[in-house]
Amino acid sequence: MGLYEYKLLDDTEQWNLLWDKGTFLIHCIEVDKKYSLYALYNFFVEVELDNETSRIIAKKHFKTGGTLDKYSGNVDISNL
Numbered sequence: 001m002g003l004y005e006y007k008l009l010d011d012t013e014q015w016n017l018l019w020d021k022g023t024f025l026i027h028c029i030e031v032d033k034k035y036s037l038y039a040l041y042n043f044f045v046e047v048e049l050d051n052e053t054s055r056i057i058a059k060k061h062f063k064t065g066g067t068l069d070k071y072s073g074n075v076d077i078s079n080l
Contacts, residue, residue, distance in 0.1 A: 001017075001041050002041065002042060002043070003041075003042070003043040003061060003062075003063060006040070006041070006043070006061060007061065014059075014061075015059075017040065018038060018040055018045050018047075018059075021040060021041070022038035022039065022040040022045060023038060023039045023040070024036065024037075024038055025037045025038060025039055025044075025071070026071060028070055028071060029051070030051075031051075032050075032051050032052075033048055033049065033050065033051055033057070034048075034049045034050075034051050034054075035047065035048055035049070035070075036049065037071055040061075042063070043061060043062065043063045044061070044062055044063070044067075044068060045059055045060070045061045046059065046060045046061075046062070046067055047059050048060075
């Protein structure tokens with residue numbers, strides 16, 4: 001499955017697929033938020049969490065770009 005097909009799924013199917021098939025890579029903690037990065041097929045999904053409650057705020061899906069840049073140097077993505 002590619003990123004385009006994943007984006008066509010409804011939100012519940014996206015979450016189920018992420019939890020069933022995604023590979024957790026790393027957490028990134030900021031002042032008021034925590035991010036969890038997952039690899040899923042040939043793309044990434046970033047889950048944004050509230051630092052105080054650990055509740056999910058949002059998710060982003062991407063292959064490259066600024067969102068992935070904040071993790072560079074912290075995780076080896078070359079073998080994914």
